[in-house]
């Protein structure tokens with residue numbers, strides 16, 4: 001029995017070998033690996049808070065997907081490195097970087113002067129601004145109207161910062177959540193009067209949850225323009241250079257525009273991909 005099995009395996013092997021011989025000799029890059037081969041491609045760990053559709057979120061299979069994932073994969077390809085995404089809660093995300101648990105972060109992180117003191121940022125890759133979400137029948141018309149209302153934010157985000165500035169540090173009306181979707185669910189449940197968060201995420205949530213009966217209130221006079229950057233550990237100039245090289249390449253060759261269109265269904269505004 002064993003012998004027969006072995007013989008048939010050999011026979012199959014011979015047939016396969018014969019077949020492959022008839023194929024034209026294709027150049028096999030991987031096989032020609034002399035000592036001059038470049039160092040193996042480095043795999044960098046990526047922290048992302050994957051509760052932020054359409055930028056970074058988990059699909060039904062639990063895979064981390066979204067604009068940021070597509071973008072960073074393309075950037076890595078051009079920059080000559082590899083990435084491994086790890087779902088990382090927002091509240092610990094900056095610590096994970098400084099402690100060396102993650103090599104880089106892509107998580108719709110707004111580049112701010114304060115954050116620049118503890119980490120280094122890539123060139124900006126996305127323009128954003130805060131946006132207010134309220135129930136459709138709300139009288140809120142501008143940011144100032146939230147001064148004495150209960151407002152939901154994601155802890156430690158730029159949304160948290162602006163609302164804290166408006167209401168004061170000791171305000172008891174700010175409800176802080178570990179994710180932006182949780183804050184929006186609380187708005188739906190009536191536990192807060194408004195949510196302030198990044199425009200892209202609010203617009204996506206409102207569009208995909210018509211039963212929540214939300215509307216958005218834009219107030220471009222009250223909110224400063226924001227830009228997302230990819231963060232690396234302070235001083236990691238080597239990785240930062242690879243990222244910026246890759247970013248420039250995907251912006252230049254249309255890859256950025258294609259990923260933008262896949263995600264948002266429209267061409268990127270000229271300012272969304274600052275050169």
Ligand code: ARG
Nearest residue numbers: 049052107108109110157158
């Ligand atoms: N852009 C905002 C900030 O940097 C919010 C980002 C939150 N990102 C996330 N994946 N939860 O503070």
